[in-house]
Amino acid sequence: MSKVATRFAPSPTGALHIGGVRTALFNWLYSKNQNGTFHLRIEDTDKERSKEEHKIQIINSLEWMGIKHDGEEYIQSKKIDEHVKIAKKLLETGHAYKCYCSTEEIEEQKKRAKQKKIPYVYNRKWRDISEDQAPKDIKPVIRFKSKIKGTSLLKDLVQGNVEIENNTIEDFIILRKDETPTYNLSASVDDHNMEMTHIIRGDDHKINTFKQIQIYEALGWSIPQFAHIPLIHTIDGKKLSKRDNASTLEDYSKIGILPESLRNYLLRLGWSYKDKEIFNLDESIKLFNLEGIGKSPSKLDMSRILSLNEYYIKNTDENILYKKLKQYCEIYKEKIKEEKENTIKNSLTFLKNKAKTLEDIFNNSKYILNDEVIFSEKDKELINDEAKKIIYLFKEKISIIKVFDRNNLEKIINGLIESKNTNFKSVGQPLRIMLTGSKFGPGIYDIILSLGKNEVIKRLGNIG
């Protein structure tokens, strides 16, 4: 039994979306689980639409997810000559033929089929016509001689046995009239040359598989195993496409979703292992299998992603979390000033407990990040005369305490509540607003302690 080899084969015609990421993840996980290799193939043969920037984006996305491919990336456009050679070989061995139908002729047939509401299948016109009858003014395409009779069975590792009538597969084109190979030919040849043992891909490729298997058979090549995983649907139940919102990795990373959260989410979307919900990387690799993949498509659920992210934020060590936050702020927000670094780092213990995303942490640390407190008019109104008195008293009291710690702060605040015969809110809220410019945020003691005595006194001095 040869070593398992899987691949992810995106075309760089747009940003990699989350469905593609999941396909890559499943391929990667499966190969790692089987102690095999995982490869990346860039299918860039559509010259019009393929862009270098998309290729880079794809590689970056995979890297962000922690998915590393083995070996060099395989660039399909560099292998076109080989594909053409195989097409010619298929022609020579009688498995393919030249078709001299003009584009117009085909279009006409398609139109007629549509009018009659019957499915269009190429009529195999040139399958048996001798080549000397070929028109001189038309460049031919090469079509594969598909099986006409009988049925074909696909033993899919996820979908089970899928059987179709061979005559529903037309004599598909393998070489265009400009002598460039088409997808099914290129994919088959590359998968063979790359020695892929398992093709794990989206369900939308299932019908192609029947074409590709015929190519393998015609060439006498061994056929890899196939696993067609169900697609991810949008909230309204359609196939996820590049045009959908919130479907690229960047959409998630920019709001501060951690790659491990997304990895865990994507893993559990369409795959399960008993009742287990949280899988760290090692567990993912150890436990992943094809049997656990369901057959029905699933919808994206943002609240689940957020919830998983919250879990991972809470369970990430502060030093590591800080690194992630720092990097996140640099890319999507603003660079954390050097003199603030330690304060932020030390505040992570409480900041991370009220955040679902890195963006939440960033927002909740704005009172540290910004030297100036910005108030909204509405909040300002809450600082009435009584509140001002309290702020003033509080400021006086902390100015003279020797030890600036939680214990003493509690004493002061409780003392204020008692002497003013009021509740916590009327003391805590004005202080919070003065210190952070917001009614919400971390606990008041956390705020005060993280800011430090001098800064607190300074900010409380802003009172009008």
Next chain:
RNA sequence: GGUCCCUUCGUCUAUCGGUUAGGACACAUGGUUUUCAUCCAUGAAAGAGGGGUUCGAUUCCCCUAGGGACCGCCA
């Protein structure tokens, strides 16, 4: 229209013929709490419909309905 696939709480799913149909997210209620959260407890919530097979079907088979994918000289 043709071919193929799918169908358990709102969502992701467990169940591999016998369960009070379980878990997670979301939701609701209550508690803890020094705001907002967190956290804890509790609750509501599902086998698309109809036939079979069987002592017994969510589970196996068929039909219907609904949904999806594919049907390019794109990949």
